[in-house]
Amino acid sequence: MSQGTVTPGTPAPAAAKAPPPKLRKPIESGVPDPMQYMHPIMRKNYGNWAWHERPRPGVLRHVAKSGDEIFTVRAGTQRQMDVGTIRKLCDIADTYGEGHVRFTTRSNIEYMVGSFEKVPKLIEVLTKEGFPVGGTGNSVSMISHTQGWLHCDIPGTDASGVVKSLMDMLHKEFIQEDMPNRVRITTSCCQINCGGQGDISINVQYTKPPKIDHEKVGNVCERPSVVARCPVAAIRPAMVNGKPSLEVDEKKCVCCGACYPPCPPMQINSAESTKLAIWVGGKHSNARSKPTFHKLVVANLPNNPPRWPEVEEVVRKILYAYKEDAKDWERMGEWIDRIGWPQFFEKTGLAFTKHHLDTWVGARHTMNMSAHVRF
């Protein structure tokens, strides 16, 4: 273990011969003040904006009560950026913008400038350098993105690859505003669902109970807390081959993977059994209908790197059925509310199965408790 690093649980070294390294005390400065980095026009008109419009996809014009204006050019990034990419984005801001940028919650970069004259050149340069300009209004914005194989310790797939593959397909829907309403797509590399709720969500779905390495459980896992972690009480302590371990009641197990993070020897992933599922109709905005969670539509898609073509195909079907049929301003879930689930499955050509019938706590509230039916 290196100098300058404190590892709880590591005994303090015995009186060393060399003088101990000087440890720098952290400045607990917390969240930085954004004012020091903010574009001066935004700072000046902070809290005093009047209205906005979108002169073209990817461009916003905000007008302040003072009459000041600011133009924003929004462009897509790969989120996982090397310093070369970030420096290139900075060069563009210094040469063609005004040196101030921000990122959206979906990892798009925004360039703010005080006059519209700078906008066309910014669009041209960003496009030429491979950063698509768009993601505003009723477009498909960048997919919210989790970590995956690149860095996570429990992933079933790689978000970066899934997102890159899908955004290649969705590029044209990013650079234009041609959807009924905004479309928010999310990914998650395990069933914890870090990627959140989306109009369309592409999430890992485990299909088999964990495979247990009984040699390791006793040494690696705090067994009572693993038992407590199981949402369906399917895990119990056991002695296996004379060693303390854990066993899983596979009839009860819902294959959620909750035991895997606290106990890595309970391996939930495998090349074959880790699958992808697609969910629709999640929405966090309160506009029109209340916020909703996404609902399962397809499971058991293969985890097929590097481009996950089966996932792409289903996303395409759902997205274009929505685009064709939804009324202006209906989000995915609101469109389905209007046409009903029977028509949704018909229009998308997807199957409705027993696995769509919820069995979790509160499942009855998801059932149709009325005589409203559609044919």
Next chain:
Amino acid sequence: MSDAKKDDVVKATTAKTRTPNRPTPKLDELESGPWPSFVTGLKRLRDSEQNGAMMNDLLGQLEHSYTERLGYWKGGTVSVFGYGGGIIPRFSEVADKFPESKEFHTLRVMPPAGFHYDTNVLRKMCDIWERHGSGLIAFHGQSGDIMFQGTTTAGCQKAFDEFNEIGFDLGGAGPALRTSMSCVGHARCEMSNYDEARALRTILNDNVGEIHRPALPYKFKFKFSGCPNDCVNAIHRADFAVIGTWRDDMKVDQEEVKAYVEQVGRKYVIDHVIAMCPTRALSLNDDNTLEVENKSCVRCMHCINVMHKALAPGDDKGASIMIGGKRSLKVGDLMGTMIVPFMKLETDEDYAKLKAFARQVIDFFAENALEHERIGETLDRIGLPAFIDALGIQPDPNMVKHPRTSSYVRTDDFTDEAEKYFARKGAHKDGSAKEAAE
């Protein structure tokens, strides 16, 4: 800087003697297509002097994952002096094959509220991370952190010291107060109902100890959206969601309404604005002006979103607070639940009140939640009546979709509770109107 120079020498030497480029046939396929490619970026780092050796093996391990369809990182314990969290340790399980990236830890660093940067500070971050890390940065992680991905155990302290010197601090990890996010809000949006950045910094910076030294039963997240469009997804993802709203009538510029009707036609406005109002609070008059029944309006934002030049939130602004949102693990997804329908957020006193309430909720969580229980689960376990009672909040019909449907409840103090309600409302029992004094 002598340390940094020493690092440079070590890295350059390693780069010269490193193994040939790892083959990446699968990842190569992710370099084509119109969207920016993370693989091309990883290769740029591989080909650089400073980060080459580590990133060559990182690419090798990632290709290995793409081939075997499995992840190969495990966690551990790494932190910086004085803190207990903020670093996500990653040790490779296939370090025998890819030794140069055997340690690939991430620093979670809290961004300026609203994700504002200038190029000067971004370039400084790049320089620091090139010196002490892999050169790979994500803007931003799902909790809102700047994620400096990939350094050795030794690199964590060096990188942190330099980030800290330029005004940045580590975010949360583990059972701690987590890094927060706020929307662009006051900085550039006319829908904003309070100063989101101020609210975020007021609460988070009042509780830095809870961020840096994990001691809560489980994670706790705040998120701040300036209006019910909730652009940072607070209601799904935050234990404590602060969502802007207003109490008085929304603003209507009738001339702009007429201009909009003129532009898109009466049918479009009726079908897409009037008929889409969730509480039927809108009506289009024969002279193309808009009638709003403000008492029925639920502040959903739809009509304002569509006609944003004509319509706007009112003047009596503040926020609603929803508690208990979270993702799946382990009881299933929970949506934030309305706990404080309106808190005025304007004066210093208002923000002090918000800060005190946030602290009260964190303390309640610390004292009452079970291990590995999110506050939404605590709320479910003890029930909303006990929850609000513990926080000293009075029941309000805005907290429910509808009153209870089950008769299994002991109601022998109902009359007393009703008296309290009338006393709070300052209204007479016979219902004659007398608005609350507050």
